[in-house]
Amino acid sequence: MEFKHQVFVSSTYKDLIEERQHVIHALLELDCIPAGMELFPATDEDAWSLIKEVIDSCDYYVLIISGKYGSVGPKGISYTEMEYDYAVETGKPIICFLHSQTDELPASKIEKKEDINIKLESFKDKVKSRHCKFYNSPEDLGGKVSRSLIQLRKKHPGEGWVRGKFAMTDKIKSEFDQMRAKIAELELELVKKMEIQEIDTSDLEQGEDTIKSVQKFNTKPSWSEPDNYEEVKVEFSWNEIIKYVGPALQGEGSEVDFKYKLRLLIYHKIHDVNPELYETIKHKNIGLPLVVFDKVKVQLQALGLIESGIKRRSVSDNETYWNLTRKGEKSLLNLQAKRKKDSEKEDSIEN
Incomplete structure (x- = not known):
């Protein structure tokens, strides 16, 4: 896999245009990605934030110093020196190049102000304390940058960049x-x-509106009277349905669980209507008429409280799944969440 390293080229700009061109050409020949002042003039705090981000993303840092100190930032330090200090602070592999014959440079490429010259010389002394090389022409600089970067990559292998199609692992x-x-x-x-x-739900049954179900139980089965059935009618509200089936459908539940919870609701409702009968029957004896289940299922969908499950499952799984919608979850939480006043009532009953 071919890696390309990104190299930040730091220097003053107007006096080193030709030198930078040779350096960039040398970097491109080494299949590197140059980055530097050509991308952004360092003139304000926003640009400085961007410069730091680019330095962070680079693998190597190249510094070029000649006869100019460069644009000075708010703290009285040039942006070039700020870039160098940041590269050192962040542990970036650095190679530095200083002009060896600044006395022979044209006057336009040399600092004229004494106080700026002092800052420039101080900056050079700082750089010389680390390993650096000297150049005397743009061509000489390009060649030395090329050879030095080859050695730097061997000594400090960078992470580099790769084309997206090569980075796409299995x-x-x-x-x-x-x-x-x-x-x-x-x-x-x-x-x-x-x-x-x-769907406009304003005229749909919901909340405390009720739905009915009729249950028949053979209370005294015998050979002589095989059809001795007792009929019981129960009513339950849509809110009660959500209370019972909601928890089973959070994060998707099967239709089997859905029906089980409805049968459990009917079973408990029989206790309210006929406590004596309730004592004689079991939950497994409760039937769920298909017409009742279909009505509940359609109504809850129309109200936007449930929806079909969409999770991926095995091919052999033929079960139907249902899921509470966000609206359904809010409705369930509103109905089921314990409130302080409920706890206070329970405490008073116990006392």
């Missing part, structure tokens, strides 16, 4: 496929929610 590809599938599921879920939201 593991990453698998993760991307999973994310695409998840996005598709979420998009489908959003479409379903939008479709449900289009």
Whole structure:
């Protein structure tokens, strides 16, 4: 796999345009990615924040110093020196190049102000305390940068950059496929929610409105009277349905669980209507008429409280799954969450 290293080229600009061109050309010949002042003039705090980010993303740092100190920042230090200090502070591999004959430079390329010259010489002394090299022409600089960077890469191998198609490992590809599938599921879920939201629920049965179910039990089975049935009618509200089935459908639940919870609600309702009968029957004796289940299922979907499950499952799993919508979860939490006043009532009863 081919890696390309990114190199930050730090220097003053106007007086070193030709030198920078030779350096950039040398970096490109080494399949490196040059980065530096050509991308952003260092003139304000926002630019400085951007410069630090680019230095952080680079593998190596190249410093070029000639006869100019450069633009000075708010703290009285040139941006070139600030870049160098930041590279040292962050432990970036550095190579420095100083002009060997600044006395022979044109006047336009030399600092004229005494106080700026003092800062420049102080900066040079700081750089000389580390390993640095000297150059005398743009061509000489380009060649030395090329050879020095080859040695620096051997001594300090950088992470580098690779083309996206080469960086796509099987593991990453698998993760991307999973994310695409998840996005598709979420998009489908959003479409379903939008479709449900289009239904006007203001005139639909909901909340404390009730639904009825008729249960028949053979209370005294015998050979002589095989059809001795007792009929009981129960009513339960849509809020009660959500209280019972909601927890089973959080994060998706099977239709079997859905029906089980409805039968449990009917079973408990029989106690309210006929306590004596309740004592003689068991939960497994409770039937759930198909017409009642279908009505509940359709109504909860129309109210936007439940939706079809969308999680991936094995091919052999033929079960139907249902899931609470966000609206359904809010409704469940509002109905089931314990409130302080409820706890106070329980405490008073116990006392």
